[in-house]
Amino acid sequence: MAKDAKPTINDVARLAGVSKKTVSRVINKSPLLNDATRSKVEAVIAEIGYVPNPQARALALRRNFLIGLIHDNPNAQMVLGVQEGILETIRDTEFALVVRPVDRHSPQLLDDIRHFIEQQRLFGVMLLPPISENDELADMCRKLGCTVVRMGSAALDKSEHLVASNDRQAVADAVFWLSELGHRRIGFIAGPQGFRSARERELGFADGMARAGLTIDPALMERGTYRFESGLAAGDRLLAVDPPPTAIFSSNDEMAAGFLHRALDKGLKVPGQISIIGFDNTATAAHIWPPLTTVQWPIKAMARAAAHKLIDPLEAASQPSIFLSDLIRRSSADAPSA
Structure with missing residues (x-):
């Protein structure tokens, strides 16, 4: 390397005894490198003052x-x-x-x-x-x-x-857990048409009910928009059914929060008279009262x-x-x- 020349990625690779590809991975913070290699390359970068040139690479x-x-x-x-x-x-x-x-x-x-x-x-x-x-x-x-x-x-x-x-399996497991708690009238708030997530979660609900030996009641099925307001509307309809559900699975936390709000507004005890499960584990789920049981989407x-x-x-x-x-x-x- 010439005295006044700026160090290059090739210089780093040569001095560290690795490939240029490995240096690039270090620069891009790839998790696929062992600590020893990463430390060796970072030490060479620091020693020779190499600075990646995004404009040139771009x-x-x-x-x-x-x-x-x-x-x-x-x-x-x-x-x-x-x-x-x-x-x-x-x-x-x-x-x-x-x-x-x-x-x-x-x-x-x-x-x-x-x-x-x-x-x-x-x-x-x-x-x-x-x-x-x-x-x-x-x-x-x-x-x-x-x-x-x-x-x-x-x-x-x-x-x-x-x-x-694995939305379908996760919802099926949650619904089956409700059945193990003793729930038999379990309602469902689906997500909007056109969303694969909504379809997968609806299939999971059906799987969980079938595994529990329970029949789906069409009167306990509602479709929302993934928004809080649609959870409120679903609460108005589902809680007017006679006999009402004892548990609800909502396809996301926003709708579950809306349903919870409506249930409390009607004077119902949660979870005593109605249990609610959401999906996503957003900040909303932990901050509302009572805190929401939910499927954590990673x-x-x-x-x-x-x-x-x-x-x-x-x-x-x-x-x-x-x-x-x-x-x-x-x-x-x-x-x-x-």
């Missing part, structure tokens, strides 16, 4: 070091959780996050996203449900040379392009894995793609009163 790749988060999702807390997970992963790297809300019903959806990717020269994109279920959109991203990872409630793609939860863990797959595509297959949800038991669900 020019060479014809891409900026930007990760796009594209969504059309009414669950604001879910979107926030994904952002936090991605930001945790890309902190101290040269990558940055750009968030783009879209209208999945727009006839210009593909054109708008194409323009966004080309204008920003995105390195990669993460697609949130329900637009992550759009195969044409995912294919378009790939054709534009943009790495894509899809979040879903079921397997949508190859593992290197996927982070998914949003941040999924987002962190997705970010790793985006910033280090060569090692994407080594990251997990299926994440298991757990039932968080709080005060809103218990055995029915005698």
Whole structure:
């Protein structure tokens, strides 16, 4: 290396006795390196004063070091959780996050996203449900040379392009747990049509009821929008049924909170007269009273894995793609009163 020359990634690799690819992984905070290798490379970087040049690398790749988060999702807390997970992963790297809300019903959806990717020269994109279920959109991203990872409630793609939860099994287990507590009249608040998560959770409810040997009562089935207000409306209808349900499974926490509000407003004891379970384990679930029993959707863990797959595509297959949800038991669900 010449005396006045700026150190390069090749210099780092040579002095550390590793490949340029390994140096790149250290720079991008890849979790796929052992501590000894990471420390050795970081020591060389510090010793020779190597500073990555994002502009030069972006020019060479014809891409900026930007990760796009594209969504059309009414669950604001879910979107926030994904952002936090991605930001945790890309902190101290040269990558940055750009968030783009879209209208999945727009006839210009593909054109708008194409323009966004080309204008920003995105390195990669993460697609949130329900637009992550759009195969044409995912294919378009790939054709534009943009790495894509899809979040879903079921397997949508190859593992290197996927982070998914086991919604159907998680809901089935939660509903069966309600039956073990002694509940026989269990109602359900479904999510909106067009969401794979809503469908998977509805199938899980049916599975859990079948496993418990219980028959689904159509009068105890309502559909919401994943919003608080639809939980209120579902409460008005479900709590007017005679005889009423003794337990409700809601497809997300926002609707469960709305239902809980309506039940308390009607003077019902929760969980004495009505038990309630939600899905997501958002901050809302822990902060309302009584605290909400809910299925924990591992949003941040999924987002962190997705970010790793985006910033280090060569090692994407080594990251997990299926994440298991757990039932968080709080005060809103218990055995029915005698």
